Amino acid sequence: MLIMTWTKLFKSELNAVFTNGPLLVTVFAGVIFYSFLYPLPYSEQTPQQQKIAIVNLDQSQLSRTLERMVDATPQIKITEQVNNITDAKLLVTQGKVQGLLLIPPNFYRDLLLKKSPSLILAGNATYFLVYGTIIEGLGRSIGTLSAEMKVTRMLIDGDNIALASSQYSPITLNMKPTFNASIGYLYYVVPAVFILILHQTLLIAMGLITAGQFEKKINNSAEITAKGYYWLQYPVWKIILVRTILILTIYLFLTFYYFGYSFESYGISRLASIEDLLVLIFPFLLSVIFLGIILGLLIPRKELATLIILLTSLPLIFTAGFIWPTSNIPMTINIIAQFFPSTPAITGFLRLNQMGDSIENLVEIRQQLWLLTLLYATIAMLLMSHKQHTIKNKSTK
């Protein structure tokens, strides 16, 4: 008889999930649709060929060489030539260019006189990425020109060319971008946002199914059996267990769709082994499932699940630590964020998959996720049995 009830419960649960339209849309269509939509804006990876205006008040051969060098960098494209800085600024305001370079009069002469002439670089800082790209491109070409000038001077001073070119700067600096060597924007956003998508859709799904059941009103206890309200008939732990197994299975597939197919097709690095990933995936998904059940039990109407989760997305992404350094976020907000599984999970998965950290070093994150799992499982059980009792008591009165 025991097997009989387990089977029945499982079938009811399966039925509840697969006949719930909005849940299916959120879970399947949502997760898959987002896997194409979210990376879309970033498919070019880095901003290139930002338009700038040039104000060349020197018009020497050297200043024209600098112009050509600037234009040759992948970051920058010179689209406008103007005669004064006011016109150049106007072009920025009109959105025709995003930056400007001013070469002062007597640039070449001052350079020869070792007077260190000053170039004026400006970028539209409304858009940080655009600004950074322009300054980087300009800085690079100016740096190259500087180095060439030094080498030329050394040669004039009588040093030989091999020596001159190696010591144009006493200590050279080699800046190596690490883990995302191409500094691609997609590689930066997508691995983290995908974790948040799994987190948010899973919370919505659990919220929809749980709230959808417990918001149903019953007038008398006969209705419970007549209408097949199985969530009021079975012990709470059985319902939660079966629901967890079912949803966990679905989400394991979706998680591997992200880490597998999606990452592969976008060329996102996957440094972690499947076993190591699973060590983190289990407590991550479980804690989210239980948190989702709690959400479903706390809200009076199921549609609120989608709404609440929608509004939390941006704060969660900004506190996850990959956009803005955690050390610069107020402590209270950091503490609150630690209660959302997405926060440790994003850090954990980025470290495993993108930064090549080993699973042994993730002890704290694993502990945190398991603690959240335990905490939310307990709260979910208590809340659900409380709710079951209240509904049943009401119906018998």
Next chain:
Amino acid sequence: MNMHAKINPDISSGINPDISSTIKKEWQFIKKDAWLKALLFWLPIVLALTLWAIFSVGIARNLAIGVVDLDNSVMSRGLTRYYDASPSLSVTKHYSTAEQGSVALRNGSIYGLVIIPFELEKNTVLGKSPQVTVFYNSQYILIGKLINAAVVQAHGTYIATIEVFKSLAKNQGQVEEAIGDALPISSQITPLFNSNSHYGQFLVAAAVPAVWQILIIATVVLSFGVYQRNNNNKNKNKNNWLMAINKQTIVAKLIPYIIIFWLQGIIFISVFYGVMNWPMHGNWFLLIFAQLLLVIACVSVATLFFFITLDITRAMSFVAVFAAPAFAFMGVTFPTSDMPLLAQLWRDLLPISYYIEIQIQQVNYGTEFIDSGGNYLMLMAFSSCFYVAILLMNKKKSTLLHQTTNVNKAIPQLTSTPTVIPRVRDVNNDMD
């Protein structure tokens, strides 16, 4: 059909040609619903405050970097001090081997790792140009870029001092020439429109509107849902609520929401560009006008979502797909010009894309109305969604009416159906 039939009082309560009383009723209805109240009054404040608080520091400081000093000389320590002195950086750890440092970089406890080679000082003196390598975490692009810029600057300053010192020795103490020797070309970098490079002003000013768009669309969808639910509880018939509304009642119902959301918008820009004194170069009236257009656009989109589905949970799923990724498409973090066509098309479907352009144009450039008229027009165009929603509603109502009429035709000889007939007449009264 008899147009002067007695109106069923139960149903007519939902229809009222008097707009002001509908608005009043909606207001009562908002006051009764804790969730609507929260969404309209205190949740937006909490959300905006949270977003602001996250970036309240504005400019990231003291980002942790580690140093592996294999030389341990006066010069290498001097270089380390220069890195540490940069306001963006903080040398938090010293490692004896590159391996130890690499572990720290991987586990995220440092964002950058400086490796100073053996015999740095000796090779510098010999003119052999030793190389310092800095690995910085570019998985966290923004943080990585900050580290990169700060290290390059600190390093540049340090070598400039060495070079000036060197050439002073060579050219018998001519300081200006020595500087010119060390730094053949100097450059003066100006960030336009956000002169202090405040990250909060940059990101929060865009994130708040993105959340606001979600809030408006979701709340309006919710309000339709609550209305549907309340009216169906009273009357057994599932579609009574639909029969009880028309274009005018919907407009009247939406007016309080439009006013409250508009006020929300006015409040957040007043706080940012007024109270907090963020720079604002444009016309306040144009910006506030654009906010009204955005609110109406979002309300229209929400109405359409609801009438496509006539089911709040499904409509909410539409909202999720539509509005949740909006921030990525706004073009603030990643430039629109570098997005592929498909992304730009999706961006064009979102009202907030047009609004954010107007906001940036007003706040930063003080653009003339004429020069960004297209954005205002596009925002207005979204109100067509409202008309499509009304068409859908009328179509649904006429189908329902048709069904009911058919039932009436079949039934009269058998039984009298007093509850159905007045309802049909009501609808006829209100169809136009």
